Amino acid sequence: MADDQFYREYILDHYRNPRNFGRLEKPDISHEEYNPLCGDLVGMDFRIEDGVIADVRFHGRGCAISQASASLMTERLKGMPLEEARKISKEDVLEELGIEISPARLKCALLSLKVLKVGAYGLANVDEEEFE
Amino acid sequence: MSTSRSSQAPPVLDVEAVRKDFPIFETGVAYLDSANTAQRPRQVVQAVEEYFTTYNANILRAAYALSETATARFEAAREKVRAFLNATSSREVVFTRGTTEGINLVAYAWGRQYVQPGDLLVCTVMEHHSNLVPWQILAAERGARLEFVDIDDQGRLRQDQFQRLLEQGPRLVAFTQVSNTLGTITPYREMTAAAKAAGATVLIDGAQGAPHLGFDVQEVGCDFYAFSGHKLCGPTGIGVLWGRRELLESMPPFLSGGEMIKAVFLDHTDYADLPHKFEAGTQAIAEAIGLGAAIDYLNGIGFEAIRAHEAEITGYAYEALSEIEGLRIFGPPPGPDRLGVLSFDLEGVHPHDVATILDRHGVCVRSGHNCTMPLLQRLDVPATTRASSYLYTTRDEIDRLVAALHEVKRIFAR
Numbered sequence: 001m002a003d004d005q006f007y008r009e010y011i012l013d014h015y016r017n018p019r020n021f022g023r024l025e026k027p028d029i030s031h032e033e034y035n036p037l038c039g040d041l042v043g044m045d046f047r048i049e050d051g052v053i054a055d056v057r058f059h060g061r062g063c064a065i066s067q068a069s070a071s072l073m074t075e076r077l078k079g080m081p082l083e084e085a086r087k088i089s090k091e092d093v094l095e096e097l098g099i100e101i102s103p104a105r106l107k108c109a110l111l112s113l114k115v116l117k118v119g120a121y122g123l124a125n126v127d128e129e130e131f132e
Numbered sequence: 133m134s135t136s137r138s139s140q141a142p143p144v145l146d147v148e149a150v151r152k153d154f155p156i157f158e159t160g161v162a163y164l165d166s167a168n169t170a171q172r173p174r175q176v177v178q179a180v181e182e183y184f185t186t187y188n189a190n191i192l193r194a195a196y197a198l199s200e201t202a203t204a205r206f207e208a209a210r211e212k213v214r215a216f217l218n219a220t221s222s223r224e225v226v227f228t229r230g231t232t233e234g235i236n237l238v239a240y241a242w243g244r245q246y247v248q249p250g251d252l253l254v255c256t257v258m259e260h261h262s263n264l265v266p267w268q269i270l271a272a273e274r275g276a277r278l279e280f281v282d283i284d285d286q287g288r289l290r291q292d293q294f295q296r297l298l299e300q301g302p303r304l305v306a307f308t309q310v311s312n313t314l315g316t317i318t319p320y321r322e323m324t325a326a327a328k329a330a331g332a333t334v335l336i337d338g339a340q341g342a343p344h345l346g347f348d349v350q351e352v353g354c355d356f357y358a359f360s361g362h363k364l365c366g367p368t369g370i371g372v373l374w375g376r377r378e379l380l381e382s383m384p385p386f387l388s389g390g391e392m393i394k395a396v397f398l399d400h401t402d403y404a405d406l407p408h409k410f411e412a413g414t415q416a417i418a419e420a421i422g423l424g425a426a427i428d429y430l431n432g433i434g435f436e437a438i439r440a441h442e443a444e445i446t447g448y449a450y451e452a453l454s455e456i457e458g459l460r461i462f463g464p465p466p467g468p469d470r471l472g473v474l475s476f477d478l479e480g481v482h483p484h485d486v487a488t489i490l491d492r493h494g495v496c497v498r499s500g501h502n503c504t505m506p507l508l509q510r511l512d513v514p515a516t517t518r519a520s521s522y523l524y525t526t527r528d529e530i531d532r533l534v535a536a537l538h539e540v541k542r543i544f545a546r
Binding site: 037062 | 482
């Protein structure tokens with residue numbers, strides 16, 4: 001695969017111009033996760049209304065894959081019932097990214113999913129292997 | 133180590149001949165991650181294979197010829213390490229799994245014996261986590277104080293600050309011979325002399341230094357020196373802790389069980405003499421023999437020749453990288469106090485993305501925090517890309533790195 005296909009235009013676009021970037025003033029849910037391998041950080045704030053994600057913002061720093069993945073995630077989540085958001089899988093995230101992710105970069109791609117799952121469920125109820 | 137002959141021109145290393153000893157280069161990869169782990173020459177692989185195929189047996193505890201051969205070769209490897217470090221006795225050479233275990237051994241066995249509440253332990257901000265976390269744990273456990281020497285703008289240790297800390301009479305001074313992120317060679321001889329004069333026990337982390345500079349424990353005069361086999365063309369899972377004999381004698385064991393005993397009774401145990409007191413359990417026999425072969429191999433080429441080659445490559449790489457717009461190299465400029473570890477930041481591109489694209493061009497580099505998170509916090513960057521060289525590194529590999537970095541820039545500039 002050529003580099004241009006891996007770092008596709010829309011990935012770089014989400015990296016440079018992240019959607020829903022920033023903080024919410026009084027979030028109902030707020031959670032951050034680090035990727036200990038590289039120090040990447042993704043955090044998300046959620047405002048929940050009647051079980052629906054009324055608003056979401058993310059903040060963080062890191063590689064194009066982790067940040068673009070988080071940006072794409074927020075677009076998907078806005079207006080989604082929390083119950084439905086909880087069902088988002090690793091495969092869903094990778095499919096949306098639309099690129100082949102090497103094992104070494106999987107944690108980067110799935111960092112935002114971990115933030116969502118741990119934020120929405122609490123750490124005790126989340127299977128760590130889901131993000132590896 | 134041979135004595136230095138700085139007045140003469142250094143011996144020349146034939147890098148193409150050296151590369152023929154390393155089968156991995158037949159894959160065509162540009163390997164610029166030797167600070168992480170070095171490649172292994174055939175000579176080391178053969179020594180390990182020879183053990184497994186012709187005299188495989190456990191050491192020190194069986195009365196048959198195979199075991200005696202294995203014991204003799206294992207102890208011969210220890211003697212090679214002794215000579216490499218110019219130690220007075222091979223009893224001072226303790227085999228470990230690597231630098232991390234060596235430092236943990238000192239933190240546990242020496243630290244719990246000698247460190248009292250209120251004592252000062254001095255470390256530096258450029259340490260690898262393995263020469264930092266054990267001291268944090270020890271300090272918390274013993275109620276000791278842990279202070280860090282900062283770096284200056286070029287990535288050298290602040291000697292003024294070090295002197296002020298020495299004035300407070302630290303119990304321990306622990307620092308690295310070479311920074312694995314900045315490439316800085318610390319003034320370890322001078323720092324050791326000053327720390328000893330201040331009454332401190334001195335531990336030097338030789339993980340990055342030993343493979344490139346060697347080490348003479350008598351000349352430097354420190355108390356402990358730890359290094360790893362795998363960064364020195366040897367196998368993984370083997371390392372060395374050298375310690376001053378009287379200190380090692382006075383310390384309790386670290387790990388306990390088989391092999392580290394003289395006699396065991398239900399109510400007490402008499403420990404084995406040095407170095408076996410610190411070598412509990414079946415040892416990494418093949419790996420120790422492989423380490424001995426690696427030392428032979430490097431001695432055969434000569435550390436002066438290795439150092440001269442690396443200085444040439446480092447100068448070339450530093451200049452080539454400096455010409456890339458938006459690229460910032462951390463650490464001192466090429467010179468006598470710098471090794472070929474080049475950590476850099478490419479403006480607007482995260483190191484993981486850099487490394488991913490370089491990998492697609494067959495160029496191996498490290499990306500991340502290099503196990504030096506406090507140092508990166510000090511430098512105010514979340515991660516770096518790190519290209520590091522060794523005796524087999526060529527200008528061609530540097531050229532491939534530079535070409536791939538231009539590709540990174542092209543992709544991220546779209």
